[in-house]
Amino acid sequence: MIGWNDVALLEPKYRREQIYRAWFDAGVKGIGDISTLPKDLREKFYALLWMPIKLEKLLDSKLDDTKRALLRLSDGEMVETVLMGRQSKKISPSAEKRYTICVSSQVGCPMKCVFCATGRAGFKRNLSMEEIVAQFRFWQEYLRENRKGEIGNVVFMGQGEPLLNYEAVKNAMNILIKFANLGHTKITLSTAGVVAGMEKMIDDPDFPPIRFALSLHSAIPDDRKKLIPSQPEDFFEFLIGWSKKYHIKFASRTHFVGLEYMFIGGINDSDRHLKALIKLASKLGRVRLNLIPYNSIDNDKSVKSADFEIIKSWQQTLMKSGFTTTVRLSQGSDIAAACGQLKNSYDNR
Ligand code: SAH
DSSP: OOOHHHHHTTSOHHHHHHHHHHHTOTTOOSGGGOTTSOHHHHHHHHTSOSSOEEEEEEEEOSSSSEEEEEEEETTSOEEEEEEEEOOOTTSOTTSOOEEEEEOOSEEEOSSOOTTOHHHHTOEEEEOOHHHHHHHHHHHHHHHHHTTOOEEEEEEEOSSSOGGGGHHHHHHHHHHHHHHSOOOGGGEEEEESOOHHHHHHHHHOTTSOOOEEEEEOSOSSHHHHHHHOTTOOTTHHHHHHHHHHHHHHHTOSTTOOEEEEEEEBTTTSOSHHHHHHHHHHHTTSSSEEEEEEEOOOOTTOTTSOBOOHHHHHHHHHHHHHTTOEEEEOOOOOGGGTOSTTOOSOOSSOO
């Protein structure tokens, strides 16, 4: 199937950039509206896809300001993206609300992490750069229509493993930074730890200085391997060496290695796990820890999050040990929009 970018690539760069700019322009509803493009080009592109995704269903959380959009792609596949609104304490209540959107990078996911619904559903295909950017454009349009506020942050924590779709994800991030006026620190890429992709981003001059987060979930190699079976041999040695290179490449006050730690009761929440985490984190340079309660998937009640008191007490110990540590409150769990729950379901879990 020929995408419009296949045609667009035949055009000079400045022409493509006119289109990228128009993607985010509130006054442009289609390629035909780009007045800076000559008429013959508008006609040539017009037949091709301006918006490669269509809304299939929008789910609205009753618990909090979270929405999940189920999107139909042009080949019939489906993917989803999440809008999360939380008023930042830093800005006044009258200030415009900033939203975080969670975007998908693949249809399904091949990583097979045991705790994640997306992996259980299997892998279909990579998303194109246009399909990734279109998720941003979809929510931008939605917020404009509903006069609700703006997209403040983009997190690559939807379906898929972004580092397995390296080029499309990188291009999408660069386009958001350049044409949607999104600051590079407003984008977070989360990975289960794809070694090849992590190495590539360090060597790649075009890789933007976005925020990086690793889904760690255990600092004990054998335990982590049980949760994330794709983990290669000697991953922790690799991680320690890699983070040194990361800090050199992305040296700035705003950069750190993000570590996500999801709590599954009785699995990764013991004192032994906490000690291992402190030991590992202290070898990774500037880190920031994000503690996440486990969200149940597939209505499986046998696996539960650790108690919130345990998570809070870890936070205190980690802070005392000198690590900036936040606790992520899950949003949208009633509409299967929380971390790990994305599997294209039409209603709730
Ligand atoms: N493939 C990437 C991005 C998608 S997952 C990655 O693994 O990082 C986004 C985050 O949600 C990851 O930290 C992931 O480990 C976490 N997650 C997955 N399943 C979860 C669940 N059931 N409860 C809470 N967090 C979960």
